[in-house]
Amino acid sequence: xxxxxxxxxxxxxxxxxxxxxxxxxxxxxxxxxxxxxxxxxxxxxxxxxxxxxxxxxxxxxxxxxxxxxxxxxxxxxxxxxxxxxxxxxxxxxxxxxxxxxxxxxxxxxxxxxxxxxxxxxxxxxxxxxxxxxxxxxxxxxxxxxxxxxxxxxxxxxxxxxxxxxxxxxxxxxxxxxxxxxxxxxxxxxxxxxxxxx
Amino acid sequence: xxxxxxxxxxxxxxxxxxxxxxxxxxxxxxxxxxxxxxxxxxxxxxxxxxxxxxxxxxxxxxxxxxxxxxxxxxxxxxxxxxxxxxxxxxxxxxxxxxxxxxxxxxxxxxxxxxxxxxxxxxxxxxxxxxxxxxxxxxxxxxxxxxxxxxxxxxxxxxxxxxxxxxxxxxxxxxxxxxxxxxxxxxxxxxxxxxxxx
Numbered sequence: 001x002x003x004x005x006x007x008x009x010x011x012x013x014x015x016x017x018x019x020x021x022x023x024x025x026x027x028x029x030x031x032x033x034x035x036x037x038x039x040x041x042x043x044x045x046x047x048x049x050x051x052x053x054x055x056x057x058x059x060x061x062x063x064x065x066x067x068x069x070x071x072x073x074x075x076x077x078x079x080x081x082x083x084x085x086x087x088x089x090x091x092x093x094x095x096x097x098x099x100x101x102x103x104x105x106x107x108x109x110x111x112x113x114x115x116x117x118x119x120x121x122x123x124x125x126x127x128x129x130x131x132x133x134x135x136x137x138x139x140x141x142x143x144x145x146x147x148x149x150x151x152x153x154x155x156x157x158x159x160x161x162x163x164x165x166x167x168x169x170x171x172x173x174x175x176x177x178x179x180x181x182x183x184x185x186x187x188x189x190x191x192x193x194x195x196x197x
Numbered sequence: 198x199x200x201x202x203x204x205x206x207x208x209x210x211x212x213x214x215x216x217x218x219x220x221x222x223x224x225x226x227x228x229x230x231x232x233x234x235x236x237x238x239x240x241x242x243x244x245x246x247x248x249x250x251x252x253x254x255x256x257x258x259x260x261x262x263x264x265x266x267x268x269x270x271x272x273x274x275x276x277x278x279x280x281x282x283x284x285x286x287x288x289x290x291x292x293x294x295x296x297x298x299x300x301x302x303x304x305x306x307x308x309x310x311x312x313x314x315x316x317x318x319x320x321x322x323x324x325x326x327x328x329x330x331x332x333x334x335x336x337x338x339x340x341x342x343x344x345x346x347x348x349x350x351x352x353x354x355x356x357x358x359x360x361x362x363x364x365x366x367x368x369x370x371x372x373x374x375x376x377x378x379x380x381x382x383x384x385x386x387x388x389x390x391x392x393x394x
Contacts, residue, residue: 028267032343034350070225122393141394145342145382146229149375153231178346185342191389196319197338 006092008129011100011113019108019115021186026111033182039175040104046172047102049162050155054095060154062091071143078133086132101179111186118187141191148184152177203289205326208297208310216305216312218383223308230379236372237301243369244299246359247352251292257351259288268340275330283329298376308383315384338388345381349374 010016021029050057065071066082075090077083097117100110119125123138155176160169189197207213218226247254262268263279272287274280294314297307316322320335352373357366386394 028265029339029343031265032268032340033346068225068228071229138393141385141389142226142382143229145385146226146378148345149230149378153371153374174350177350181343181346185339188338188342188385191393192338193388193390196335196388 006096007089009093009096010116011096012109016109016112017115017119019111019186021111021115021189023108026106029182029185030106033178033185035175035178035182038171039178040106042168042171042175043102043104043179045164045168046159046176047099047104049159049164049172050098050102053158053161054098057098057155057158058091058094061094061151062087064150064154071147074134074136074139074143076134076136078135080135083132083134086130086134089130101176101183104175104179106182114183114186115189117183118190121187122190124190141188144187144191145184148180152180203293204286206290206293207313208293209306213306213309214312214316216308216383217386218308218312220305223303226379226382227303230375230382232372232375232379235368236375237303239365239368239372240299240301240376242361242365243356243373244296244301246356246361246369247295247299250355250358251295254295254352254355255288255292258291258348259284261347261351268344271331271333271336271340273331273333275332277332280329280331283327283331286327298373298380301372301376303379311380311383312386314380315387318384319387321387338385341384341388342381345377349377 065075072082073080075082075087077086100113116125120129121139121141121144126136126138127134152173156169156173159172159176160166164172262272269279270277272279272284274283297310313322317326318336318338318341323333323335324331349370353366353370356369356373357363361369
């Protein structure tokens, strides 16, 4: 698998955290965002559309982070300057995250990996994967949640870039929107007081 | 103000919680969802478009909740049956929430009221406003977050229902999307471990 070449990408390995979300709970969450098999199909279509545009997408997202110091600071080193190695390592995993989201194989291994990603935003695991000394020991949950908007909105032109019909583009985009809400929701879990998630 | 007639709607009164979010923090959050003055203008346009469709919108949302028992149960009484008075009281405030979202007067009073709404989802205040005995003493944060999808997606046909151009409808919808992400983010605050929001 392509993942083996990406530092810190541990999907499907023993190093990954275990999600406490049961299959039944996950099913209820999918129902809440109205995620269906048809969405999974459109996500796989999106995966084909986006596959050779991943660098450009990441350029857009990284430009967004770079132009907002309250977001860019999460990638700072101990000198309070951007740590370019850290940025580069996260970038490869971010590209793979797009592939995994579009593959839409939302099974137990994927669910566990969402918990792993969640923890890597928190003080439990941030900085540890890439062994960096960042002054920011966690990402404030407010930004994990609020970045949902740019991550959903900015993908649409890329979905439209390969000549699909407006209806197909819209369906791919809605499936992407649902998938991102699903994941951001799962990523909130370790931030929350026990029993309230 | 119309709000005076809505039971439990305390916007702008002394009974409302105080938001701990500073003006600067709120500004950073608005930047994260790319919320601009233009979005505020399109929200006010949306307010005019939606104003005589609020009942139909609430019908759609309540049908959605009613058809998903894991969501409907938050409105149950002690007998584990839907409490219709509770549903009706929340419904009036939910309509007013659409008006307030579209008014886009996101000042200190509004920010305080987001904290009040947030607390009313949690075990700090759920059931107290309407003085109901519901077995659910809080709404799990996962559903507060995941309901973002249906709340954003289902509004679009209503925005398109008054003959505005597709571009205007799209801009109203994007402004609505940003405003809902902003609010759902603020509503997560009291669920989160201190220092991690």
